[in-house]
Amino acid sequence: MSATDEGFHVYDTTLRDGAQQEGLNLSVVDKLTIARHLDDLGVGYIEGGWPGSNPKDTEFFARARRELSLRNATLAAFGATRRPGVSAADDPLVAALRESEASVVTLVAKSHDRHVELALRTTLDENLAMVSDTVRHLRAEGRRVFLDCEHFFDGVRANRAYALEVVRTAAEAGAEVVVLCDTNGGMLPDWVGEIVADVADQTGARLGIHCHNDTGCAVANSVAAVNAGATHMQGCMNGYGERTGNADLVAVVANLQLKLGHELLPGTSLREASRIAHAVAEVTNIPPSSRQPYVGVSSFAHKAGLHASAIRVDPDLYQHIDPERVGNDMRLLVSEMAGRASIELKGKELGYDLTSDAQQLARITERVKRLEQTGYTFEAADASFDLLLAEEVEGQRPSYFAVESWRVITESSTPADAEALSEATVKLRAAGQRIVVTGEGNGPVNALDHALRQAIERAYPEVEQFRLTDYRVRILDQGHGTDAVIRVLIETSDGKESWVTVGVGHNIVEASWEALLDAVTFGLRRHDVHSPAATA
Amino acid sequence: MSATDEGFHVYDTTLRDGAQQEGLNLSVVDKLTIARHLDDLGVGYIEGGWPGSNPKDTEFFARARRELSLRNATLAAFGATRRPGVSAADDPLVAALRESEASVVTLVAKSHDRHVELALRTTLDENLAMVSDTVRHLRAEGRRVFLDCEHFFDGVRANRAYALEVVRTAAEAGAEVVVLCDTNGGMLPDWVGEIVADVADQTGARLGIHCHNDTGCAVANSVAAVNAGATHMQGCMNGYGERTGNADLVAVVANLQLKLGHELLPGTSLREASRIAHAVAEVTNIPPSSRQPYVGVSSFAHKAGLHASAIRVDPDLYQHIDPERVGNDMRLLVSEMAGRASIELKGKELGYDLTSDAQQLARITERVKRLEQTGYTFEAADASFDLLLAEEVEGQRPSYFAVESWRVITESSTPADAEALSEATVKLRAAGQRIVVTGEGNGPVNALDHALRQAIERAYPEVEQFRLTDYRVRILDQGHGTDAVIRVLIETSDGKESWVTVGVGHNIVEASWEALLDAVTFGLRRHDVHSPAATA
Helix, strand or coil: CCHHHCCCEEEECCCCCHHHCCCCCCCHHHHHHHHHHHHHHCCCEEEEECECCEHHHHHHHHHHHHHCCCCCCEEEEEEECCCCCCCHHHCHHHHHHHHCCCCEEEEEEECCHHHHHHHHCCCHHHHHHHHHHHHHHHHHCCCEEEEEEECHHHHHHHHHHHHHHHHHHHHHHCCCEEEEEECCCCCCHHHHHHHHHHHHHHHCCCEEEEEECCCCCHHHHHHHHHHCCCCEEEEEHHHCCCCCCECEHHHHHHHHHHHCCCCCCCCCHHHHHHHHHHHHHHHHCCCCCCCCCCCCCCCCEECCHHHHHHHHHCHHHCCCCCHHHHCCCCEECCCCCCCHHHHHHHHHHHCCCCCCCHHHHHHHHHHHHHHHHCCCCCCCCHHHHHHHHHHHHHCCCCCCEEEEEEEEEEECCCCCCCCCEEEEEEEEEECCEEEEEEEEECCHHHHHHHHHHHHHHCCCHHHHHCEEEEEEEEECCCCCCCCCCEEEEEEEECCCCEEEEEEEECCHHHHHHHHHHHHHHHHHHHCCCCCCHHHC | CCHHHCCCEEEECCCCCHHHCCCCCCCHHHHHHHHHHHHHHCCCEEEEECECCEHHHHHHHHHHHHHCCCCCCEEEEEEECCCCCCCHHHCHHHHHHHHCCCCEEEEEEECCHHHHHHHHCCCHHHHHHHHHHHHHHHHHCCCEEEEEEECHHHHHHHCHHHHHHHHHHHHHHCCCEEEEEECCCCCCHHHHHHHHHHHHHHHCCCEEEEEECCCCCHHHHHHHHHHCCCCEEEEEHHHCCCCCCECEHHHHHHHHHHHCCCCCCCCCHHHHHHHHHHHHHHHHCCCCCCCCCCCCCCCCEECCHHHHHHHHHCHHHCCCCCHHHHCCCCEECCCCCCCHHHHHHHHHHCCCCCCCCHHHHHHHHHHHHHHHHCCCCCCCCHHHHHHHHHHHHHCCCCCCEEEEEEEEEEECCCCCCCCCEEEEEEEEEECCEEEEEEEEECCHHHHHHHHHHHHHHCCCHHHHHCEEEEEEEEECCCCCCCCCCEEEEEEEECCCCEEEEEEEECCHHHHHHHHHHHHHHHHHHHCCCCCCHHHC
């Protein structure tokens, strides 16, 4: 790490401010999963939530203590300065911060005079006392304290002297960093740069930056703040956040690191950025933008056309960075993301050694590329990828049953305003028996799932433990006409572990059926059930 | 318009550079529709395409001459400087630019020395001659010429003197504006500002800016260029474009106009921005980002919570601009976009006077809000909205037939690798007859469409002319579980006009059925077919 960047804070707030995004709902398990991804990316701080404000965030910190072992990151608990008129020690929300046992506490404080009066309904002096008392109390309890100045930039315009006083008060009370927040997101880069430089000059405090994207400038504003002296940068994965979102953490870090020479993430972990950004999107189930800077699947895609040969001779003439530096790939025409190296790595993860047979690896890579072009994804669907590797390496696909046919009927209900009901019939052979089962559901896929599991259960009672725990549908090709390509991801659990499978097709029912078959097959293989086909 | 902004060019390249986006395909009719929207927004220039490079763009200019009457915008034809070693007059691609009859021609030229050598395979001097000759030729033919310097910013770093020479050559030959393009999108705002100021200083040419979003800074870079003296700004609706996209035109204009005091769009047309951005997204069928700066549906949405009363007292403390200035709305909690004013306006468009009865308008607004909360959209689905208004204003919904029941079967095919086939049966009463029809299709919706139209046709032969011309599916609630909400938009045509209807539900089949029913009902009403129910 270069001397200037020693101790720079890359501070992620996906789990707290990012989760404010409309339509984004994270379970405690989701938050733990995302925290592991963030740690892999190498961020320095992960803001886990606001313990005490809701039971989920309190539970997150409790489980994080037991279940998370972070290599790079420190967990931070978010909270507010004490309420007006009570001592910090007596404020139950401050107590919840202590009880979270997080070594870092990030406090939000008002720094805009009118917000103090209108939203807090207290005096400007009492607000300063709230800042000072709460910081001192938590410092005395042995915590490191960062302080977020809410609405800071608008506050400077309304009452610069008061906004500066909040910064000074926090720093004097022992806040390690004072974070200037563009809470309404209305700033432009020149303004941010000027104000950060002014505050640094006037207060001498260590400053951080927290931007929202309401002007489309959150990334540029964050960079401008760092250029002006901020040494702590808050952002969210994939730019999640309320309204237009927070600054996209990966884009800001990549700009600072690859364009401006800062060294912020440890080692080469920025090379994990594309994979991790997509993995987080799989958890939130918000389709990632193909155009997302640095990590989008289209972000280094070229319609080669006339320039194909020039691109081959000197690709750097046509790309602003080498995409490998963020774990992305240049794509010409329709070639998809899978490279041999990533497949080899993924195989290793799943217990397959693909290094010894170069031809085999090439064949698998080609097959994956072909499948990805038609809409498959294996980043999340490990179980389907495992079955594909098993087929290639072992010579045939694990098989426990042979489907003869299936059928699903959806029909109008009586009365007409009730929801339509679906009924599925599955015919298959398993363990020497021919089985015909009918299942019902509130939709065609539910019905098929019920029928399939009932049918298999007779031959393989292990299936009884399997539950469809998540079902995600994505329309991939939103082009005109009825031929849209639909991708279905299904998560199945046996109560202990869970696995994800994928299906693709023009027909949502057929795509779902494909994913259901993989789910059951992988589950039986995982349970070491004897596969008749494998020994046939 | 203020003195400084007199003659500023707001230049849209959605139809040319925006259409380079992976997965974005525009028909000639789509391009004409988008051009009308852009004209409504008040942009000064619409780059329509590259005539001569493909038949579609040539046709676009031919049809635009006959069919487009633009109030604000001037059409520009895009093309390249002449090829090496031929005269501009003899180059067939230059001829195609003349034949487009566009009064403005925007030429792309190389300005990076290595691109001249590697991609054009010619000398630096010949490239200058290509610029000079082509500009002079088109000027002599009476055209205004803008010149895009491709890879300009990287070119300055590689060979500043040569890049400046290209700008000078173009300006001296008569190019009205020389546009500096960050073709690879790797710039940051400070760099753009410095280079634009330097080029202005060194050449005295009128400068434009064209940015891509590879660093997440396209908007900020465009603003920085204007701050440094550029008076021509190129962007795309919704930030469409190759890789990470082009600068989002609306965000740049809104920043310049609402934050920096420029006056760029005529009158109050920026207030149309949200509506037009969404209308363009309906044409491209790329789901708009709810987080898009200024125009996103979440961009002024607040989880009011603790601050609800403060927001009510002084909303400007919680928003960076008044959302009405870009035609957006502040939303608290789940309240959706529909306001009385917009419903009144939309009603007027469709021929309903909703001004006289305030209670009726309030009732309709409430109903639309409720429907929008459950996933309906009426921005594009005019025909479904018309039926809703007819029901409210006339006291009952137009009705031509009574559905008794429907059923659709999807089943596995033989052989197993063929696509699954669907078969639908519809039972209904129309014109006193009970009709039962079965139809087939390559998916459940196709099958239902075939069956429904065959059934209705017996009573209403007009239906024979109706064709399902477009079918779009969007998963709205990508939350966990099988309960995702699905929205279907169906476009139907009678060969002369087309109309769009909407259906929403957990079951794609049921949502599609709803949209199909609206489509047929609206078509019959449009054809002035006697509605038995309306006179019952």
